[in-house]
Amino acid sequence: MYRHYVLGVSLAVLLFTAGYFSRILTEPDPEIIPIFSVKNATSSGALSSSNDPAKLVDFATFWQTWAQLDANFYGGASSTPVAETERVQAAIAGLVSAYGDPYTVFLPTKQSNALKEQVRGDFEGIGAVLNMFDADTFFVTGILPHSPAEAVGLAAGDRIVSVDGARVQGTTLDGLVSRIRGEAGTLVAIGVVHQDGTEKTFDITRGRVALPTVAAQTVSQVRQVAKKVVDKADDMKNTVIDALSRVDEEADYEAKKENYRIVHLSTFAESSVPAFNKEAEAFAASDEEVFILDLRDNPGGDMRVAAILASYYLPKGELITYAQGGNNLSERYESFGIDTFGAKRDTACFAVLVNERSASASEILAAALGEHKAAKIVGTKTYGKGSVQKLIDIADIGSLKVTIAHWYTPSGTSLSHNGYTPEIPVNQELNEPTPDPFVNTAIQSCTKE
Numbered sequence: 001m002y003r004h005y006v007l008g009v010s011l012a013v014l015l016f017t018a019g020y021f022s023r024i025l026t027e028p029d030p031e032i033i034p035i036f037s038v039k040n041a042t043s044s045g046a047l048s049s050s051n052d053p054a055k056l057v058d059f060a061t062f063w064q065t066w067a068q069l070d071a072n073f074y075g076g077a078s079s080t081p082v083a084e085t086e087r088v089q090a091a092i093a094g095l096v097s098a099y100g101d102p103y104t105v106f107l108p109t110k111q112s113n114a115l116k117e118q119v120r121g122d123f124e125g126i127g128a129v130l131n132m133f134d135a136d137t138f139f140v141t142g143i144l145p146h147s148p149a150e151a152v153g154l155a156a157g158d159r160i161v162s163v164d165g166a167r168v169q170g171t172t173l174d175g176l177v178s179r180i181r182g183e184a185g186t187l188v189a190i191g192v193v194h195q196d197g198t199e200k201t202f203d204i205t206r207g208r209v210a211l212p213t214v215a216a217q218t219v220s221q222v223r224q225v226a227k228k229v230v231d232k233a234d235d236m237k238n239t240v241i242d243a244l245s246r247v248d249e250e251a252d253y254e255a256k257k258e259n260y261r262i263v264h265l266s267t268f269a270e271s272s273v274p275a276f277n278k279e280a281e282a283f284a285a286s287d288e289e290v291f292i293l294d295l296r297d298n299p300g301g302d303m304r305v306a307a308i309l310a311s312y313y314l315p316k317g318e319l320i321t322y323a324q325g326g327n328n329l330s331e332r333y334e335s336f337g338i339d340t341f342g343a344k345r346d347t348a349c350f351a352v353l354v355n356e357r358s359a360s361a362s363e364i365l366a367a368a369l370g371e372h373k374a375a376k377i378v379g380t381k382t383y384g385k386g387s388v389q390k391l392i393d394i395a396d397i398g399s400l401k402v403t404i405a406h407w408y409t410p411s412g413t414s415l416s417h418n419g420y421t422p423e424i425p426v427n428q429e430l431n432e433p434t435p436d437p438f439v440n441t442a443i444q445s446c447t448k449e
Contacts (some may be wrong), residue, residue, distance in 0.1 A: 016238040062091075086263035089397055091227035096400065103389055104402045111178060112391070112399035124184045127209040128154055129297070131357075132173040140192070141357060142297050144266070148207045154190065162191030162200070182206050240250040260443060265309075268301030268361045273308050280312055280340040283348075290446045291344075292439060294353045296379065300360025303333070303388070304405075310365055313350060315376040318410075320368045323388050325405025331388075349446035350375035353438045354422055367420040377422040378442045387414030 066087070093106045127147020131139050138160040143150045160168055163179040171179070182208045191201045198434055263279045265272060277283055283291050300306075303321075310320045316337025323331040340349070352375045354366045363382035370377040388405040430440035 004418045085241075085397055092394070092398075092400075096402075102405050103385075103387055103388075104400075106394070106398060106400055107399040108178075109396070112393075116346040117326040118392050123275075124208050125181055125206055126154070126188065126204050127207075129299075130155075130160065130173070130176070130180075132176075135358050136169045138168060138173070138176055142266075144209055145223075148204050149202075152202045152204050154192070154202050154204070155194075155274050157195045158192035160190060161193055162189075162201070164189050165191075184208050188374040224392050258448075259288050260292060261286070261288050262292045262294055262439065264296075265362075266306040267298060267300055268303070268309075270302065270305065272301075276309055276312070277340060284340060284342045284344055288348075290351065290443060291341075291348045292351045292353060292442050293375070294438075295358045295362040295366060296353050296355040296438065297357045298362035299357070299361070300362050300385065303361050303364070306361035306365045308334040308336065308338070312340055313345065313369055314372055318372060321364050321409060323405040323407050323408050325388065329405050331405070351442035351446060353442060354379040354382050354420070355438075356380050356383060356419075359385040363415055363420045364407050364409070366422070367413070369414065370420070370423055371410050376424055376442065376445050377420075377423045378424045378445065379426055379438055382415070384415055384417045384419035386418075 067388065068449065089108055096104055096106045106317055113422045126149040127144035128140050128145070128149040129142030131141045140149075140154060140158045140160065141156050143154060143156060160176065162168060163176065166179075168176055180190070182188055186206050187203055188206060189201055189203050191199065193199050214371065261279065261283050263276065265276065280291075281320070307320050310333075314335035314337070318335040320333040320335060322333065323329070339345075350369075352366050353368055354363060354377065358379070359382065363384070364386065366377050369375040386407040387403045388407060389401050392400045392402065394400050406414055406416055409420070424441060424445050426437050427441045427444070428437045430444060432435050432440060433439055433443065
């Protein structure tokens with residue numbers, strides 16, 4: 001199993017792990033922004049006399065261990081005593097790890113603040129996306145544009161083997177993130193093994209990185225394409241009638257094939273909504289016929305943002321997803337019915353691209369649009385992270401990111417560990433009109449309508 005991060009803030013790797021990006025992750029406390037309410041949620045996190053651990057568990061052995069360490073541990077003549085705060089944090093981390101859930105973690109203050117910054121859409125770090133596939137195996141799977149990582153040549157596919165000269169063996173993804181992150185202007189040395197087996201160490205100056213939540217590409221070559229078809233027909237020296245017939249048929253096909261808009265969404269952050277809305281407005285006002293939302297390598301993020309984006313495609317009231325959890329927690333997301341696409345919602349062709357690194361909110365959005373037939377879902381099976389995390393501040397020493405529920409698609413299917421299988425698999429042999437088979441498959445599926 002592998003997890004995923006975006007190198008950032010104090011962390012330098014802001015790795016957010018929304019699903020497979022799972023360490024510094026994802027859906028923040030739904031009570032922070034009351035876009036929806038939690039129904040029947042009875043647990044506020046406060047302790048009552050009936051569930052106070054101090055009254056239910058004998059902590060004598062814990063304090064005995066604490067005292068014995070104080071009295072007997074010797075770390076060397078130059079060692080310094082372990083601060084009480086560090087011991088408390090380590091004890092909490094150990095308690096959390098006992099639950100065996102990779103998405104339930106304790107985040108010290110620095111990492112907690114980094115997560116909160118990422119949810120807002122920017123952070124300090126190197127601007128790389130990091131995944132953990134197996135123990136001691138960490139790969140770079142994405143590089144944010146205009147980031148420090150991009151500037152030095154760090155690339156997707158590089159395997160991280162050391163940080164500041166220290167090997168990564170025996171560390172966790174959170175631990176690696178903590179070692180890579182740091183303040184803007186500071187240096188970090190990242191040792192990697194390239195895909196060709198060569199090794200290199202990158203000295204990277206951390207910086208302020210803005211998450212490019214939306215990057216759009218518009219391709220409109222209708223006139224040029226039509227001219228090419230006319231020239232081709234003329235060269236063939238067919239009869240006038242036959243030539244005109246070929247021009248009409250081929251021009252129509254080429255026009256659909258090359259008159260489209262691609263919107264790449266790298267995460268679901270607060271800044272994603274206005275950026276997406278801008279692209280939706282531009283599409284509605286254009287003569288473009290195909291709108292492609294690219295969610296490949298998107299680890300997820302704020303589920304509320306995903307619900308808002310789904311509302312651009314679905315009529316008001318349509319179910320997007322629902323969550324069920326403990327303490328009778330039940331939550332539903334229904335479409336707001338945002339009409340920015342206007343008439344094009346019924347006339348244009350919409351497609352969504354996903355792959356094995358599309359996780360959490362991205363795969364839930366794809367599943368909702370796919371099950372409602374609001375878009376053609378193209379790609380490979382998604383990651384399979386369908387749980388809900390809540391961020392809870394723990395005094396002044398950090399935050400607890402805890403799994404509180406699991407998401408389900410409109411049809412009642414859980415994506416946890418299963419992922420979502422697109423209705424249209426990628427045709428890897430399609431090499432036109434772009435070098436990207438995913439995009440070409442989406443375009444072809446639209447031209448067949």
